[in-house]
Amino acid sequence: MKKPGLTFQPMRRMLSGAAMLSASIAASMLLSVTTQAQEAIDVSGWGTGEVEAVPIHEGRPWGWAVKDFMENPDRTLYNTAKAKLLRGEQIFSHSISEFDIERYCEEAPDYDYTWFEMQHSTLRYDEVEDMIAACPNVGATPILRLPDASEGAVQKAMDMGMLGIIVPTVNDAIQAREAARYARYPPIARRSAGGGQGPGLWRPFLPEGETFRESANDNMLVAVMIETVEGVNNALEIASVPGVDVVLIGNADLSSFSGLAQDSPEYRDLQIKVRNATYRAGKIWANASTRMAEGTPLSEESLMYLLGPSISQRAGQ
DSSP: OOOTTOOOHHHHTTTTSTHHHHHHHHHHHHTTOOOOOGGGOOOTTTTTTSSOOOOOOTTSOTTHHHHHTSSOTTSOOSOHHHHHHHTTOOBOEEEEOSOOHHHHHHHGGGSSEEEEEOSSSOOOHHHHHHHHHHSTTOSSEEEEEOSOOOHHHHHHHHHHTOSEEEEOOOOSHHHHHHHHHTSSOTTTSOOOOOOSSHHHHHGGGSOTTOOHHHHHTTTOEEEEEEOSHHHHHTHHHHHTSTTOOEEEEOHHHHHHHHTOOTTSHHHHHHHHHHHHHHHHTTOEEEESSGGGGSSSTTGGGOOBOSSOOOHHHHHTO
């Protein structure tokens, strides 16, 4: 249910203009977010109780701003992964990093989403497009980790029928805006009216009288990855960008860039800092590593993971 006064409607118009940057800077200043160089960050004392998880308020659940950003927050989503996230459910994926139609079609029905990997693979756009076309609407929501957030990369993902994108190594609000602005149609963003197989794949799920374009924005999921200490410091401004839905920690790279072991108190405080910023922005917090999925006080709050148990494995537990 939408809360009185909790609306992002004015912010929607900012995605396509330079005002987005000014708004992010202003919000950062008002909320006393200090941007520091990665080399200068002071990690002393982290993990000793000085960084605490902010409490969850019943009137502001995880993802409230994601739902508020939708044109119709009550619509039934054919992006089933996004629907699960908005219900507070955890989602897990299988990962496809090479052209293998048979494997994709066999595995996808048993996962919440497919993580098509193009950052660290030689997969081509046409190969991903062919896999989706071979078994459309197979069950798992198709989500693509892009090599970057350029307009061409995002538009190709949209045209082939992706319902979500994951953008790696986002360090500030400018990069976050680039991740979001081409994933949705105007007037809230800058997705252009291209061709491709996407509209045909999802048209069977549309209510009578509704067009693909009318439903596409609400069914899109944009995840940005925080993988550096610079990104941690700027987590609030990153999460606050309209159109960003999920803030996903790249756990291995955050450990590499920070020099902190993933099981160290200091590293856990980096996670808590991102978690707090994501919650304050009303978005969805996630971790790539399934090591976060159990065994910590915050495990249930991290809702999206790379890999992990299939739907049938979870049902059998």
